[in-house]
Amino acid sequence: MEYRRITGIEDPLFKQMHQLMQNVFPPEEVLEFDLWKEPLKDSGIRVFVAVYEGNVVGATEYRYYEDFNVAMTDFTIIGQAGLGIGRFLAENRREDLLSLAEANGKRLSGMFAEIYDPYRVGHYEFGGVKPMDPYVRREVLSHLGFKRIDFPYVHPSWNNDGEAVSGLDLCFLPMNDHFEELPAGLIVRFLKRYYAVLPNKPRAWIEMVEDLGAKEAVALRPI
Template sequence: MMEYIRITHIEDPLFRKMHDLMKEVFPPEEVLEYSLWKEPLEDPGIRVFVALHEGEVVGTTEYRYYEDWNVAMTDFTIIGREGLSIGRFLAQNRMKDLMSLAQGNGGQELLGMFAEIYDPYRVEDHAFGGVKPMDPFVRREVLSHLGYKRTDLAYVHPSWNNDGEAVSGLDFCFMPTDDALDTLPAELIASFLKRYYAVLPQKPQAWSDMVAELEKRDTVALLPL
């Protein structure tokens, strides 16, 4: 039986196992350095959970809920082993937690959840540690099945190495609770991205240009993933 356990401090022995799993799976520019996790883990708005199976961290997810916008952001989801339904376990428990947070925020229903999703049709060199469920082609289809849609946006994000480099090869996506929703306010996306990446002072010019273009638009279409 798996357990869904929240990590709130860097000294938690499960965090070392989680960080090691991240380094096995993600490319280096996507992994925040170990010591820099102290403040994020202690931030009540950042929710980091692991799937614990027989004493081992076999999966993990990090996400945030923004009360003022009533939206969430999935920072990452890692499935570390095949054959345990880890993806479903994490997705179900994450959504249950988010729905509870939204209900506590004035009895609302969650508007939806953002995520950055690799486009393997543009970038094919992400092996993700050789873990088959993390294959970008598989992940993209699974996330499409979950209801994620692609924002009509030429997307880049600042490298988590904080070196001012722009990272491409991803789509910025949104999973609306109401599947009929086919647009989002451009102002929501721009404001969200500025807040989300405020932690990284070194912003690439391509990212700043993208946000500036967003601020000139009224809406952004949600397209099939």
């Protein structure tokens, strides 16, 4: 299996990856094909696919913020069972992020991720791919060490229609097991940076960020 980076929508592997996203994720979670053109040019956005026998069977997108010394996992897709795709992607992503932090003269602090909560919203099918089942994914991410950031979370729809998307938790994977909370200011700065690409912010998201800004820290809880 190969770990291949995608840097443009002209790459034939990107077309396969985008189709895989549409097969797996709800429509409001998938950025339109042409809108990927500029993000893929951004050296800070790292999109990799797992290629097996010439086909894209998995993908992951993530980024490293040098000034925050944290990463964000945008998504991880496992296209089929029985190939060890999840472990393959997680290990290669981790190695890449540790190298990026080292080049920045630091040790990676941790990584954010949005995680579906099927105990609140149970209708996600994720293309019928069993490894992508939200119950399975949530438990796997718990095993990896992710923790739920303890506040009610919504995010702007990637349709950029001003709608708030709920049914997820914002989580964090601390590289130091002794982390029990995160500075609220870090969360606010991260969310503003991450969602700067979407101009139509829902009122619920704005109020959420304002509430976070009034706090000093937010607890990390098990998922």
